[in-house]
Amino acid sequence: MKLEEFATGSSFIHHLDPRGKVVAAACFSGLVSLTQSLYAALAALALPVMLVALARLDFKRLMTRLAVVNGFILFTWFFIPFTFPGEVIYSIGPLDIHREGVLYACLLTVKSNAIILALIALLGTSPVLDVVHALSHLGVPDKLVHLFFFCFRYLHTIREEYHKLSEALKVRSFRPGTNLHTYRTYAYLVGMLLVRSFHRSQRILEALKCRGFSGRFYILHHYQMKRRDYLFTSCGLVLPCLLVVFLA
């Protein structure tokens, strides 16, 4: 589990204001998921491909990421070409492949990958904390924002605890298998993680109290939208709209 794999880089995409990126990503995802035309979807795919190129992301790691998240899309290829009604173009035994089915599966694949690439190019290229920070400026309730902050902050700590626990299992020659012993062990492991998270959260609350916490959190850092950010955000809003309107 690699967190923030694409977040470090020096391209101008990496330096854009995260608020603009969040808005552009949300708008792009929404519009593309609405489109029903393969042409529009293909044209839309061009945008994130361009962004990914501009962000100069590592090609191999990008492909690995895409392969991992395309599992569900691959799964749709096992039934959509057969079940989506239309003209039969090929038969494998009792199964008929329909032209429209293949096109529909193509549409889903292109749409899905366009959105995934846009997410990688826009949200993956900022540190998670910056993205969450951006949310707080975009009107997300502050309770939710602080849940994000705490969750992400302690994800790292809890992950280390998990690694230590699972190493402790290994050195005591625990070999997972399909048996009750394995399930019980994992249940205790999960229970242990939950209990530790609970204890830690109590200590955090105590630490907050020691520093005068009175039910209020503060965000000090504030973003400045620069000209390129306005330009980029407006492009991010207008281009997908144009695509969907003219090609749909």
Place this chain on the structure above:
Amino acid sequence: MHISEGVLAAPVLLAGAALGLAGTAAGLKKLDYDRIPQVALLAAASFVASFIHVPIGPASVHLVLNGILGVMLGWVAFPAILISLFLQAIMFQFGGLTVLGVTTCNLALPAVLGYYAFGPGIRSSKPRVSAICSFSCGFVAVLLSSLAVAGCLVLTGDSFWAGAKMIVMAHIPVMFIEGFITLGCVRFLKKVKPEMLEVVYGRR
């Protein structure tokens, strides 16, 4: 339990977003500021725990854990599950922004149902009752979640029927595993930190 971006129809996405928003608002209302660290860390712990791959025969499945989360969190399960899904979307692109509402509902609604249906039984002092309820809680949560995922697909188009059925079938072993894990987990918590099961994470 993740449905990819770009698959579901607009009405399904919108309905999911609206329901997710309502559930999250309800959860946040029950969440006091000084409980934020507890809930966030529980979400982080379940996030980490969901990466545990549990072997089943030659394959392995990862844990869902929405049943146990529901029992501990009640309505607060909505925001807790939402933040973990959002982090997965921006860090790994499992799911994304448009399906966020749908997936949150698919996981959190069964969690909240479990809280009402099995919570009292799980907290019971009779070991038998508690065991049966905790197994059922884990089992039913995954059952309902996979049914919800299937429902979203079928509502998108009739051509998804086959896929929807496959998804529910594929989750049958996961239901049993979640049942066992939830059972073991509750047993562990009852011994080590029983107050965690007493809805200390938010107001009832």
Place this chain on the structure above:
Amino acid sequence: MIRLKNICFNYNSRQVLDNVHFRVDPGDRIGLVGPNGSGKTTLCRIIMGLLTPDAGEVEIFGQIRRKENDFAAIRGRIGFLFQDPDDQLFCPTVLEDVAFGPLNQGKSPDEAKRIVQATLARLNLTGFEERFTHKLSGGEKRLVSLATVLSMEPEMLILDEPTTGLDEQTIETLVHLLNGTNLTYIIVSHDKDFLERTTNKTFSIRGGGIAGS
């Protein structure tokens, strides 16, 4: 500054503190030693009002403190450094974390930023403002959490095992800092050498009781 009288504390029906008396006067630099589980941290947490003793009296800055509100008033004046810096550093960036205390004390964001810069400079951490707290090394985390405590300008410090996991250089920084202040402090530690260089009194907790030496 602090007077504990007849403090008793039970944890899971085990008696951790049994009728303990403890006193801290201005200028005291106290080392608190004792075996694991002997109640050192418990004692500190009772002083901070994070635990309520089963019996006894806690007097801090000349007043008897009983309720949460009594303690809330003194927490900014006594800086408590936790054993695990991860418990203390919860903000995304160092700047926000160190500023959290001053902001709670009612300082304006600009004032808070100035305090942060001054505190970081004191600990040789200038330039750390925008670093993410979860990406700091163990030693850096410890020093930053000390900064979060010092930024509240406390009159007294309680440090719970401040040297665990630190390299020699960071320990030197700590020794230097402590000897350079005129703050009253209590240090809980197993590190005899460190205590020798930073404290002028030692108390040991053992079997529920406390003894000076």
